[in-house]
Amino acid sequence: MTSLEYDVVVIGAGPVGENVADRVVRGGLTAAIVERELVGGECSYWACMPTKALLRSASALRAARQLPGAREAVTGNLDAAAVLGRRDSFASHWRDDGQVSWLESAGIALHRGQGRIASARVVEVTGVDGVTTRLTARHAVVVATGSSALLPDIPGLRAAAPWSSREAASAGSVPRRLAIIGGGVVATEMATAFAALGSSVEVLARDGVLPSAEPFASELVTESLREAGVSVRLGVEAASVNRDDRGIVHIATVDGERVEADEVLVAIGRTPNTQDIGLDRVGLVPGAWLAVDDTLRVVGGGGWLYAAGDVNRRVLLTHQGKYQARAVGDAIVARAKGEKVEDGRWGRHAATADERAVPQVVFSDPEIASVGLTAAAAETAGLRIRVVDYDLGTVAGASLQADGYKGHARMVVDEDRKVVVGFTLAGPDVAELIHAATIAIVGEVPLDRLWHAVPAYPTVSEVWLRLLETYGR
Structure with missing residues (x-):
């Protein structure tokens, strides 16, 4: 087994992990980052960038149709293939060459494979070839593994091969009929996008549309979706899901109604990617969210373990995760250099904006x-x-x-x-x-x-x- 040593080891090379590593390297420390999928993470390939690319063309078309002069110049509908092609370019065609080059230029070592905490400050990385590399961190290990779509225990759902946000963001074609279980941000944005691309969309929103938003925002989006031809069914809950031999999805609701679709997207929440990263080896619970203090140090993590981004469940948004990354990177550097680390509300190293100053945009219509x-x-x-x-x-x-x-x-x-x-x-x-x-x-x-x-x-x-x-x- 190969053994290497760095000042900081980061598990997860999404935008949060990248920013943590960059921050500590800029602070004069060495850093290694571990990634089992694509460098760049969810936001780059299956969330922020490709989904907004899916939505933008329809938004521009709507804007043109609302202006006399421009309206008359617009003929036809969206070219779905062109929209998907533009989306592909924003997802870098699901290749991470550019992100890997950036890591190299920033002086950050990349180790591909599944990273697992083996003991205090030690991370073992198992590559696709089965070879294991042991990374020892002199100062800190940072968990930045993000989250995945939550699949509820609805009978038949998993066997029906549902879409999560990933499949929706990377779809190679537009389904004729799309059913969406959920009414939050992902559900709303994807209903907007696929309706504009030509799908017949039905939304089953048990808890309403954008339930965490101001009521007027929910009402405006619901009205707009319905005007776009989307069937928005409020308070409706899926009881079972089945995909038949022809590939058609059948959804039975709790109130006994039936919905048919070619694809079903489940968008009801997220779960942390902490199931297989070795938390049990240091007395923590695998699959759990990681509680942290304002310097992002994990509670019960021995003082050397940190968690930034989705995994700490503070705010599941890319920009807040990157904000946390800057804070935790600075805190690690300061502690490594023996400097005082401010833990107070306005401390330089504290992530306090997650409390009451979180901006968010839903790119709906x-x-x-x-x-x-x-x-x-x-x-x-x-x-x-x-x-x-x-x-x-x-x-x-x-x-x-x-x-x-x-x-x-x-x-x-x-x-x-x-x-x-x-x-x-x-x-x-x-x-x-x-x-x-x-x-x-x-x-x-x-x-x-x-x-x-x-x-x-x-x-x-x-x-x-x-x-x-x-x-x-």
Whole structure:
């Protein structure tokens, strides 16, 4: 068995693991990264990038059809093959040569295979050839293995070969009929994408559409999906699934109804990729989420084990995982150099933005962009709040963007501190507006100061002025 030593060993070469390794190398340490699949991870090949590529062409077509002059120039429908081809290019045709080259240029060692913790600070990597390499970390081991789609225990589901988000994002053709079990972000985005590509889509949303979002966002997306021809069935739960000899999927619902489809996508949540990484060898539970402190050090992990990204279940979003990666990388470097590591709320090495300042965009039609707390979450947190709503379609910049622009904005204000703690936008192309709200929330900018942040006219950002006017002094 070959044995090698590094300062830090990272298990998982997705965007989180890559950023951890890069951060520690920039800090003067050596790093090795272990990956059993493609370097670049879920986001690069089966999530963020390919799914947004699937959605963008339809979004551009919708925008053109909402403008006189452009509308008349548009003929025909989407070219599904061209859309899938563009998607393939954004997934690098499921090859990781470019990502591997980047690791090499960054001075990060790559070990391909299944990584398992063997003992304190020791990771054994079993390659596809069966050969095992032992990696010893002088300072830290970081688990950045991400998560996978959760498959519920519905009778017959696994035997029916369902799609997860991976199969949906990498589909080689457009199914004539697609059934989706779930109503969250993946379900909503894929219903939007495949309906635009020509599928007859049926959504079984037991808990509703985007149940964690502000209610108005859920209502707008549900309405839009139905206008696009999607059958959205709220409160409906699948009881059993069967794929017959012809390949047709049959879904029986709890209330006794039947749904037929050519493919079924299951999008009800995620499960951590910690089943086979050796957690039991260090007293932790295989298959469990990993609890961490604000420097991302694993609780019960001996002080040398860290977890960043999906596996710690703080926020299952790529950008938050990369934020955590920067924090944990800095913390490891500081501890290795004997520097003081700030664990407090505003400490440089602490990942505190995961608490109440998480931005997220759902690339549905309309887009939903949000950051911070919803009104319901703020009340649950015990805050004394005021909710300020505004019709986004009446803002001058929005009316110029599209005829019949339909959207809504909500600002949630902490009345005791007079700061914004939540912000949600629903409407075409609102994704690019959310960072201003993120800065306002993270910076705890008082409303009296926000009055002096004058939005340009005529832009959709003028909604900030309208919300402040509605709030009053």
